[in-house]
Amino acid sequence: MIETIQKHGYRAYGFNLFSEIALPELPQLRIQEENIDVKIEKGELSQDWEKLALPPKQKFFVKGNMVMFQVPGTATFKIQEGKEIIVSPISDASEDKIRLYILGTCMGILLLQKKVLPLHGSAIDINGKAYAFIGESGAGKSTLAAAFLKEGFQLLSDDVIPVSLSKDNKPFITPSYPQQKLWQESLQAFGIEKKDYQPLFERETKFAVPVTSSFSKEPLPLSTVFELVKTEHGEVTLQKINQLERFRTLFCHTYRNFLVPRLGLMEWHFMESVNILNKIHMYQLHRPNTGFTVNNLVSQILENINEEDSLF
Numbered sequence: 001m002i003e004t005i006q007k008h009g010y011r012a013y014g015f016n017l018f019s020e021i022a023l024p025e026l027p028q029l030r031i032q033e034e035n036i037d038v039k040i041e042k043g044e045l046s047q048d049w050e051k052l053a054l055p056p057k058q059k060f061f062v063k064g065n066m067v068m069f070q071v072p073g074t075a076t077f078k079i080q081e082g083k084e085i086i087v088s089p090i091s092d093a094s095e096d097k098i099r100l101y102i103l104g105t106c107m108g109i110l111l112l113q114k115k116v117l118p119l120h121g122s123a124i125d126i127n128g129k130a131y132a133f134i135g136e137s138g139a140g141k142s143t144l145a146a147a148f149l150k151e152g153f154q155l156l157s158d159d160v161i162p163v164s165l166s167k168d169n170k171p172f173i174t175p176s177y178p179q180q181k182l183w184q185e186s187l188q189a190f191g192i193e194k195k196d197y198q199p200l201f202e203r204e205t206k207f208a209v210p211v212t213s214s215f216s217k218e219p220l221p222l223s224t225v226f227e228l229v230k231t232e233h234g235e236v237t238l239q240k241i242n243q244l245e246r247f248r249t250l251f252c253h254t255y256r257n258f259l260v261p262r263l264g265l266m267e268w269h270f271m272e273s274v275n276i277l278n279k280i281h282m283y284q285l286h287r288p289n290t291g292f293t294v295n296n297l298v299s300q301i302l303e304n305i306n307e308e309d310s311l312f
Contacts, residue, residue, distance in 0.1 A: 009036075013107055013162050014116075014174035014219070021087060023099060025208070026177050038083060038110065040102065045076040045088035062262040067109050071101060079106050082113030097201040103177070108160045108255040112263055117163040117272050118255035119225075122180075123156040123173050124148045125216035126305060130173040132161055133285075134253040135228035140287065140294065143186040144228065146209075147294040150190065154216040155180065160255050163222060163276060171222040171276045178215035181206050189294070224281040224308070226301065227253065230289040236296045237286045238304055246277050249284075281308060 009031035010017040016031045017023070019040035049070055052061050061068045066080040074093045078086040085106045089098055111118040121134035122145035133141045142158055149155055157176035165171055184205040187194050197207040227241065227249055241249055250273045251257055260269050283304065287293050 012103070012177040013111065013160075014164075021098070021102065023103070025099065025103065025179050025210075038085065040085045040087065043078070043086040043088055045078055045086060048078075049076045060259065060262075062259065065113050065263065067113075067259065067263075069105070071097070074098060074101065077101060077106055079109045079113065082110050085110065094201050096198070100200055104159055105256065107176075109259060111160070111162055112256070112259060112265060115265070115268060115272075116174075117269070117276070119161040119163055119250075120159070120253050120255040121161055121228075122158045123161045123222075125154040125156055125220055126302075128220060129223040130156055130220040131223055131301070131305070132163075132173065132225045133228055134161075134225060134249075139228040139230055140297075141228055142180050142182055143189075143294055144297055146180055146182055146186060146190065147298050149180075149211060149214045151298060154214050155211050156216050156220065164219075165272065165275055169275045169279070171279055172219045173222050174219045175215065175217055178210060178212045180209045180211055182209050183207075222276070222280055224283065224305070225250075227282070227284045228297075229284055229286050231286045232289065233286065234288050235286075236288075236293055236300050238283050238300055239286075241282045241284050243277075246282050247273055249282065250277065 007018055007020055008022065009029050010019060010023055010026035011029050012026045015037035016035050017038045017040060018031055018036045020042050021040055049068060054061060059069055068078045070076045074090055074097050076088040085102060087098060087102065108118045119132060119134050121132055122141045123130050123132045124145050133144050135141050145155060145158060156173050158180045160176060162174045163171055164174060181200060184194055187207060194207060197209050200206050200208055251269065254260060260266060285297065287297060
């Protein structure tokens with residue numbers, strides 16, 4: 001069972017976090033009480049969850065600006081008002097798995113509560129601009145980002161991408177924390193020894209890969225979103241996404257998008273999308289579902305960026 005420790009301050013997703021649970025993946029910092037944005041605490045939630053008596057297929061409970069969910073054999077989580085995450089661990093639960101849900105699902109929900117648009121994907125820093133890779137699970141988003149890191153570029157976020165609007169309605173991405181999640185096949189393709197890294201949790205073939213030296217720490221303007229799609233075709237192709245389809249694409253790849261209507265955020269999401277889409281490029285990037293084509297993808301994207309830059 002996860003142990004209660006001295007509270008620590010961290011920085012992630014643009015927030016100052018104050019946590020009773022150790023989060024070694026995050027940069028530590030000293031935080032004054034008045035500068036805390038989010039508190040992460042342990043609490044007893046199992047009885048509250050049982051009282052809800054939810055149908056077996058319903059995994060999330062939403063009431064106002066509060067969300068609860070339970071991961072069997074791991075913990076019950078409560079996220080409220082965009083300010084607090086309460087964790088009720090199951091006895092002997094995996095600490096790694098608990099942290100995975102705190103830094104993933106919990107933070108994605110908290111971003112929605114704070115009206116920051118969370119996209120499901122990876123984002124990198126190319127010459128001072130942010131480029132986001134979104135797509136279904138298994139599309140190769142993190143692998144593509146890792147290939148850019150090998151070329152000397154820097155990571156902004158992996159898994160959950162926080163997109164905000166500046167005062168003049170220009171979209172920007174805030175860095176999350178310096179870690180990637182890569183499948184064993186990707187590590188092998190890059191010639192990386194899996195023994196050097198820790199699985200995300202027991203019997204998992206996805207690994208936590210720290211990228212502290214390749215991490216961009218400052219918010220950057222969002223330039224382009226690439227939707228990564230696997231196809232039966234044997235070639236890498238790139239095409240613009242038309243205006244109406246862009247809205248569907250952005251909603252489809254919003255992290256935990258099924259919670260958007262339940263939190264009463266459909267109108268907000270639409271208006272946020274309007275402002276974002278008016279300022280960015282959006283492409284669909286097709287890749288064959290067999291073979292390791294990531295180097296071709298990198299070349300295609302960099303060529304596209306150079307072409308776009310030459311027009312301005």
